[in-house]
Amino acid sequence: MLSRRVVVCLDVQGGRVVKGEQFIRLRDVGDPVELASRYEEEGADEIVFLDISATAEERSTLLDVARRTAERLFIPLTLGGGIRTADDVSLALRAGADKVSLNSAAVDRPTVLEESAARFGSQCVVASIDAKRDGDGWRVYTRGGRTRTELDAVEWARACVAHGAGEILLTSIDRDGSRAGYDLELTSAVVAAVDVPVVASGGAGSADDVREVLESGGADAALVAGMLHDGSTTVRAIKELLRSSGLRVRAVA
Amino acid sequence: MRVGVFDYGAGNLHSLIKTLARDGATVEIESDPSAAARADVLVLPGVGAFGHAASRLAPGLADMRSAIADGLPCLGICLGMQLLFDSSDEGDGDGLGIFPGRVKRLEGGRVPQIGWNTIEDGADPLLDAAPLETAYYANSYVCHPDDLSSVHAWSTHGTTRFPALVRAGRTVGVQFHPEKSSALGVEFVRAFLREAAR
Helix, strand or coil: CECCEEEEEEEEECCEEEEEECCCEEEEEECHHHHHHHHHHHCCCEEEEEECCCCHHHHHHHHHHHHHHHCCCCCCEEEECCCCCHHHHHHHHHHCCCEEEECHHHHHCCHHHHHHHHHHCHHHEEEEEEEEEECCEEEEEECCCCEEEEEEHHHHHHHHHHCCCCEEEEEECCCCCCCCCCCHHHHHHHHHHCCCCEEEECCCCCHHHHHHHHHCCCCCEEEECHHHHCCCCCHHHHHHHHHHCCCCCCCCC | CEEEEECCCCCCCHHHHHHHHHHCCEEEEECCHHHHCCCCEEEECCCCCHHHHHHHHHHHHHHHHHHHHCCCCEEEECHHHHCCEEEECCECCCCCCCEEEEEEECCCCCCCEEEEEECECCCCHHHHHCCCCEEEEEECEEEEECCHHHEEEEEEECCEEEEEEEEECCEEEECCCHHHCHHHHHHHHHHHHHHHHC
């Protein structure tokens, strides 16, 4: 049977991993190639590089980072941030990504998901959805959470899958950076609505938060970032907790 | 030893090339299937869609098939494994037919299957050399061989059990991605190359 995954996300800017606090102060955390390899050794199941500048100039820097990482990393690598077209997807895959995540571009033009899935297969097309609580439901936001759309997040997740996305990366804007735990309600609602894997993101403050979103939220995978970079926990500690709670995780030698 | 990687133009080959190039083997990336089949070892990589890959394979299908029949060691990964079968529900075109059978859509769980799955009932020298307990999968289709004795390991997704590893002599197909299955996955590929060199 499939194991639950712990996915480590690294925000990349100017060829370095950075950690922002509400996009205000950016702190240099390290070299992406080194960090990705270290997290693989610790037992991370996947690595995500998120290009937080998402500008054209930065794109070639990110692709170069992906290339150097893929030569040393022997677990899957996802690239996200600023990818707009199936040709962008192609460049990312050729550079060394195994999956590519699309966010604002998919909202602007959902057929980019179809075009990418037709050329490269659904398994490498990740629909990244940023959702914020709005009344009884959740609203989709784009441009790094700055632009409100009219889309309902659960409906949009369903639409992304219909358009060819093979995985949903679901981020709660309300919880992102809060360390208050994942949005379990949002996660369960999307997990119930789609039949592709769902990666929960936003709000992880402890290993127990990860356990909770996999167990109660029903997510297939949990994305973790900040709490690893500041050393408050480790991938190894998270996986030990998951295993002792009876969840199936990959054993690491 | 020259390792020919048939590149049908779809995806990431970096980790695979790095994995193959470890023991002094020369890796040649070939978009021409006939040229790929002239190497000492053939690798069919694993990203893309069956119909697209089959159309790229078609001009050299006969050459590749006869090279494998003549004993060319071959490792097919994911879609590359599926190309070793006759045909697929995913798209038109002929596979190599080394393993009689058809590729069908995976049912019974969340599809695509993405993530680390358990290797069950493994009985193959490559798994003795690289005892993978779990391996990384990213697939929506699985192989249905006519002859189940060619299946040397299984995995289960949801309610469906499917072949993880098939073998016919020196031809091995794996539905998982060894080049993405961390240290033991890399060891699996190296074990295949050592076997191919014998």
